[in-house]
Amino acid sequence: MNPPTSNQQGVSVQVRGLHKSFDGQEVLKGLDFDVQAGEIFVIMGPSGSGKTVLLKHLIGLEQPDAGDVLIQGQSIQSPEVMGRFRMAMVFQSGALLSSLTVGENVGLYLSEHRLMPASEIARIVAEKLEVVGLKGTEDKMPNELSGGMKKRVAIARALVIEPQLILYDEPTSELDPLSAVVVAEEILHLQERIRVTSLVVSHDRDLAFGVADRMAVINEGRILTIGTPEEVRRNPDPLVQQFLRADFKHSNERKEHEKHA
Amino acid sequence: MFQNVGEMLVLFFRTLAALPLAWRQRQKVADQFFEIGNASLLMVCILSFFIGSVIALQTGPLLVEHGLASYVGGVVGYSICRELAPVMMAILIAGRIGSSMAAEIGSMRVYQEIDALRTMNINPIHYLVLPRLIALSAALPLLVIFAILVGWLGGAFVCVANTRIEISFAAFLSALRDVVEISDVANGVFKSFVFAVIIGVVSCHQGLITRGGPRGIGRSVTKAVVNSIVLIVIFDYLLTRALQK
Ligand SMILES: Nc1ncnc2c1ncn2[C@@H]1O[C@H](COP(=O)(O)OP(=O)(O)OP(=O)(O)O)[C@@H](O)[C@H]1O
Ligand SMILES: [Mg+2]
Numbered sequence: 001m002n003p004p005t006s007n008q009q010g011v012s013v014q015v016r017g018l019h020k021s022f023d024g025q026e027v028l029k030g031l032d033f034d035v036q037a038g039e040i041f042v043i044m045g046p047s048g049s050g051k052t053v054l055l056k057h058l059i060g061l062e063q064p065d066a067g068d069v070l071i072q073g074q075s076i077q078s079p080e081v082m083g084r085f086r087m088a089m090v091f092q093s094g095a096l097l098s099s100l101t102v103g104e105n106v107g108l109y110l111s112e113h114r115l116m117p118a119s120e121i122a123r124i125v126a127e128k129l130e131v132v133g134l135k136g137t138e139d140k141m142p143n144e145l146s147g148g149m150k151k152r153v154a155i156a157r158a159l160v161i162e163p164q165l166i167l168y169d170e171p172t173s174e175l176d177p178l179s180a181v182v183v184a185e186e187i188l189h190l191q192e193r194i195r196v197t198s199l200v201v202s203h204d205r206d207l208a209f210g211v212a213d214r215m216a217v218i219n220e221g222r223i224l225t226i227g228t229p230e231e232v233r234r235n236p237d238p239l240v241q242q243f244l245r246a247d248f249k250h251s252n253e254r255k256e257h258e259k260h261a
Numbered sequence: 262m263f264q265n266v267g268e269m270l271v272l273f274f275r276t277l278a279a280l281p282l283a284w285r286q287r288q289k290v291a292d293q294f295f296e297i298g299n300a301s302l303l304m305v306c307i308l309s310f311f312i313g314s315v316i317a318l319q320t321g322p323l324l325v326e327h328g329l330a331s332y333v334g335g336v337v338g339y340s341i342c343r344e345l346a347p348v349m350m351a352i353l354i355a356g357r358i359g360s361s362m363a364a365e366i367g368s369m370r371v372y373q374e375i376d377a378l379r380t381m382n383i384n385p386i387h388y389l390v391l392p393r394l395i396a397l398s399a400a401l402p403l404l405v406i407f408a409i410l411v412g413w414l415g416g417a418f419v420c421v422a423n424t425r426i427e428i429s430f431a432a433f434l435s436a437l438r439d440v441v442e443i444s445d446v447a448n449g450v451f452k453s454f455v456f457a458v459i460i461g462v463v464s465c466h467q468g469l470i471t472r473g474g475p476r477g478i479g480r481s482v483t484k485a486v487v488n489s490i491v492l493i494v495i496f497d498y499l500l501t502r503a504l505q506k
Binding site for chain 2: 056059060061082083087088089091093095096097098101109112113114159161
């Protein structure tokens with residue numbers, strides 16, 4: 001397909017001094033980082049550390065209390081930015097429109113912005129659904145799908161946009177290992193194909209270390225470390241190591257011990 | 262409720278500004294339009310028939326007793342078309358349609374569907390509010406015209422059947438024609454158009470500002486209905502005052 005922006009490359013993202021509180025509770029406590037155009041940047045961190053809130057700021061769904069987000073040098077808060085760059089977000093919950101079929105959901109961006117005729121949209125929708133392993137589900141309603149299927153439909157919906165910036169919120173959290181690999185491959189593939197800038201929020205260490213060009217670990221609204229996967233792995237900060245090493249082999253061993261005792 | 266009046270005005274003017282895009286959304290307008298008709302036509306029918314009947318029942322015997330039988334048709338016809346049909350139908354629609362608009366948009370809000378629209382650079386006002394507002398402000402006046410006719414029929418039915426009134430259908434109709442002019446019907450229909458805008462704006466606004474989970478949706482629905490009805494009654498007075506002959 002040849003949408004007007006397919007030859008455009010990914011956009012850079014700069015986050016400057018981002019602060020956000022909800023009802024007096026400070027969730028983002030001053031975040032600064034840059035994501036280069038065309039890079040896959042992974043954000044890891046424990047639950048409740050503010051990853052989703054951060055992503056929402058990156059695409060203009062939340063207004064920061066202080067600081068700014070620059071997309072290709074332009075503040076996300078200026079109204080024309082959303083129209084100028086193609087951006088997409090894969091929500092943690094999928095966020096499919098429950099009143100539309102799967103096919104309509106996936107094609108929504110193209111049909112609402114009248115980018116191509118219906119037959120062409122149908123072709124692309126089928127193609128993207130096949131990519132995420134959901135061939136032929138066009139006519140299902142979202143409430144007939146499992147959590148993981150919804151997530152994959154949401155990914156298909158984002159792929160259709162051929163975005164310059166794509167934000168994934170826990171893209172593999174509800175997927176079986178096989179689908180998780182497919183999604184990881186698609187994240188890489190999309191980057192190779194259209195040089196999209198990808199931000200991936202995930203707890204999934206396999207995914208994170210598998211796809212990241214660079215990564216950051218955040219905790220309680222602050223960045224603990226930022227760098228290439230190797231640098232992060234070597235970071236001596238105990239919090240970082242704890243997070244990267246956490247494993248439940250421990251508890252299994254304990255159970256074994258208990259059995260023997 | 263009044264802290265939201267400013268926000269509702271903003272929503273209203275934003276929707277007005279989006280009117281040129283209405284043609285693009287025609288499919289959604291049509292869907293909404295038929296949904297409204299489907300959901301309310303039967304109730305409109307029943308409600309307006311009985312309103313007409315009860316007005317005839319209340320006023321008929323009294324007027325007949327005083328030798329004013331020739332006025333019954335006029336009183337019933339006039340009050341239905343200028344007041345009762347537009348107000349009662351608006352209240353019915355606030356309860357039936359306003360509530361479901363608030364619930365639908367509210368749940369889209371809570372389940373992040375509206376966020377998803379915004380990330381796709383789809384304006385929720387264009388996508389959700391505009392079609393609903395257009396459909397409602399077309400549907401309610403039509404329903405009111407229908408309700409006026411059915412209401413008259415209900416009044417006539419009681420006048421013919423009730424032994425304390427006993428006016429013939431033809432006499433009822435000619436009395437009605439003597440009093441009610443086409444401008445009276447237009448007056449009622451115009452009112453209902455304003456009420457439709459009120460219901461649409463209040464309900465969509467409540468939907469869009471929904472917070473929290475299912476309980477938040479419930480709260481929005483209640484507020485949408487109650488606020489719509491309060492505003493309908495207030496505007497009914499103001500419009501009646503402004504449009505008095
Ligand atoms: N709209 C909101 N209103 C109030 N508090 C919020 C809101 N959104 C997020 N929070 C709070 O901000 C904190 C961070 O939330 P966030 O959703 O970003 O976590 P997360 O890192 O994405 O966690 P998870 O990995 O579980 O998804 C939480 O304590 C949450 O309660
Ligand atoms: Mg999250």
